[in-house]
Amino acid sequence: QVQLVESGGGLVQAGGSLRLSCPASGLTLSNYVMGWFRQAPGNEREFVGGITKSGGSTEYANSVKGRFFISRDNAKNTVYLQMNRLKPEDTAVYYCAARLGVLPKLNPREYDYWGQGTQVTVSS
Numbered sequence: 414q415v416q417l418v419e420s421g422g423g424l425v426q427a428g429g430s431l432r433l434s435c436p437a438s439g440l441t442l443s444n445y446v447m448g449w450f451r452q453a454p455g456n457e458r459e460f461v462g463g464i465t466k467s468g469g470s471t472e473y474a475n476s477v478k479g480r481f482f483i484s485r486d487n488a489k490n491t492v493y494l495q496m497n498r499l500k501p502e503d504t505a506v507y508y509c510a511a512r513l514g515v516l517p518k519l520n521p522r523e524y525d526y527w528g529q530g531t532q533v534t535v536s537s
Contacts, residue, residue, distance in 0.1 A: 415439035415526045417509050422531030425499055429535075433494040435509035435528055443467075443487040446512050449494045450521055451505035451533075458508070463517020464492065472517055477503075499535045506530040 421433040433449070448463040462473040464483045471483050480499075485492040492509055510524035518524070 415511075417511065417526055417528035419507060419509055419528045419531040422507060422533045424534045424536065427499060427501055427535055427537050429499050430495070430497045431499065431533060433496070433507055433509075433531060433533075434491055435493070436489070436491040437511065438490070440511065440526070442485065442490040442492065442511070444513070445525075446514050446517050447483070447485060447492040448510045448512065448517050448524060449481075449483060449492075450508045450510060451503075452508070452530075453505040456505075458521050460517075460519040460521075461494070461507070465516065470516075496533070499533075501535045501537045503533060504535050505533060507533050 416438045419435050449461040450458050451461050452458040462483045464471045468485045480497050482495040508530045509528045511526040512524040
């Protein structure tokens with residue numbers, strides 16, 4: 414049984430930082446491209462960023478570029494999302510997702526496995 418379990422969310426003031434973790438079980442993470450998504454109430458799930466299987470390449474949504482950074486440790490079967498200079502508009506449930514393939518995709522439907530999400534709330 415495949416499980417992705419996000420952790421590290423919480424309440425933070427604007428300008429602060431959080432680091433989300435997403436350890437995986439039931440699959441070998443090095444075989445998967447990983448993505449991070451977020452969903453605020455009333456909004457569609459949106460792509461935050463993604464990382465290739467080896468970690469050699471990342472891409473980010475324009476709204477988080479330069480503030481958020483994705484990394485992975487395949488030996489620990491874990492992917493991370495470092496979020497800096499957080500803004501109130503970053504408030505959302507954050508999800509990690511895994512897909513077979515070569516590159517991250519912006520469309521959530523391209524992903525095979527999902528975590529349950531972790532809430533991030535940024536106060537002004």
